[in-house]
Amino acid sequence: MIYRFRLSLFLLAGLLATTPAFAQELSGTLKKVKESGTIVMGIRESSYPLSYLDDKQQPIGYHIEICNKIVEAVKRELEANLKVQHQPVTSQNRIPLVTNGTVDIECGSTTNNEARQKQVAFAVTTFVTNVRMVVKKASGITSLSQLDGKPVATTSGTTSVQLMRAHEKGKNVNFKEVYGKDHADSFLLLETDRAVAFVMDDNLLAGLVTSSKNPQEYAIVGEVLNIEPIAIMMRKDDPAFKKIADDTIRGLIKSGEIEKLYNKWFLSPIPPKNVNMNFAMSETLKGLIKNPSDAPAEFYNKK
Amino acid sequence: MKYHWNWGIFFEQIKYGDETYLSWLISGLGWTVAVSLASWVIALLLGFAIGTVRTTPRTWLVRLGNAYVELFRNIPLLVQMFLWFFVVPEFLPRNLSLWVKQEMPAKEFVTATVCLGLFTSARIAEQVRAGIQSLPRGQRMAGLAMGLTLPQTYRYILLPMAFRIIIPPLTSEFMNVFKNSSVAFAIGVLELTFQARQMQEDSEQGIETYLAVTVLYFVCAFIANRMMAFIEKRSRVPGFIAAAK
Secondary structure, three states, X not given: OHHHHHHHHHHHHHHHOOOOHHHOOOOHHHHHHHHHXXXXXXXXXXXXXXXXXXXXXXXXXXXXXXXXXXXXXXXXXXXXXXXXXXXXXXXXXXXXXXXXXXXXXXXXXXXXXXHHXXXXXXXXXXXXXXXXXXXXXXXXXXXXXXXXXXXXEEEOOOOHHHHHHHOHHHOOOOOEEEEEOOHHHHHHHHHOOOOOEEEEEHHHHHHHHHOOOOHHHEEEEEEEEEEEEEEEEEEOOOHHHHHHHHHHHHHHHHOOHHHHHHHHHHOOEEOOOOEEOOOOOOHHHHHHHHOOOOOOHHHHOOO | OOOOOOHHHHHOEOXXXXXXXXXXXXHHHHHHHHHHHHHXXXXXXXXXXXXXXXXXXXXXXHHHHHHHHHHHHOOOHHHHHHXXXXXXXXXXXXXXXXXXXXXXOOHHHHHHHHHHHHHHHHHXXXXXXXXXXXXXXXXXXXXHHOOOOHHHHHHHHHHHHHHHHOHHHHHHHHHHHHHHHHHHHHHOOOOHHHHHHHHHHHHOOHXXXXXXXXXXXXXXXXXXXXXXXXXXXXXXXXXXXXXXX
């Protein structure tokens, strides 16, 4: 009976020349999600304001909101009521967890680059960060070329030091690099005068400065060492799932909703401390909102 | 699992520069060995001194030794690293503090070596104490009765015997030093774990990276084990503990 009902629906669908999900052979993430009835969202615990936990330990943020829209679209596509499970990930384990199937969609702060595209796929870029440095205003430093012989902090497991060496202004400068094990530690190196500058993604630096003891003591300065497109991450070779994600984001762009989301998370006070990141949209991101793209970082940093 | 394997990654160039990933790992291995051996020297010297002191009849020395061991044994190694690196310099005079934080040569290496050396010395001190106390009381008494002073009794009778007894736990400790040195990445020593994190971030070939690092740590610890086994064999006294075969 059910079979007949489905069959008739199938025929009806064919007649209406639409393509509902069950008319196609499901594959990849959509198939997995449909069968398990659960979609697993990879989240970050402290990537302000893209993806982090609020005071009730619930994931919130700019990318979380975008991901929720994508999940809604997946539900519509599958015509199923999916359970959404949140899986905290770190910058070390996020790619393995996506490739091995633990996480279906990673909504964090992952740079889309060529090396990663060998392992995973990215939705169209939703945020862009510039690698720059934060210094104490009192030091008077405004450029890489002033860092000769000075200790410069960065976080282990990131590639900022190589970026500094590769930059034309940094070529003849002899840095003494010092490393923190995470961004909070690296900022501590600057705060306690172990380093005179800390090189990292500017949105992360803005977040660290805003939540520091004396935000007015610090300034984000200097050359842009790298432009990094940040995007929502998913498994490779899964065009059906990527299409839903991309279409959802394009829809948000078309309706102007993406700008509203950006203003909400980057230009207004956000929980838990009700601080305003005051982080204006970069020119690169403005361009990407006109012409959405999933090009890797290398595309924006041609030498 | 759709993992993109690439075992050739070690010979590829890093993203911004002309080194290969293999050269990163090799320089990391160099620092791992340097931190481990340097802290092992500190640990042996201090460990033997404090362990010995804890078996002497001087009560105040014993208490001091006990306090030392408990202090370094009861705090996690990672926390000790942070204490030495971030907290201790803040208590120094302003100028010295700035010098330690900015000018001191190889400050991460020095801090990590001192920290790991002291941590391990507490564990060795405990083993040395146990080794000396496992000797029959008669040995100490005989030494003193023969007219040897207390230091002479330790130097010629008790310590040579105790050292042979504790070679097996010392072997474990020597291997531990190599494995524990991985914690030094947290204060920015460019050792093997640090380079592994860099390489995994730069290359996105995490599985190959960590498998290679696993093998390198294993080889280090295994060489340490064989060296100690050699010392154990060469220092064996026939008829004492194990009969010579």
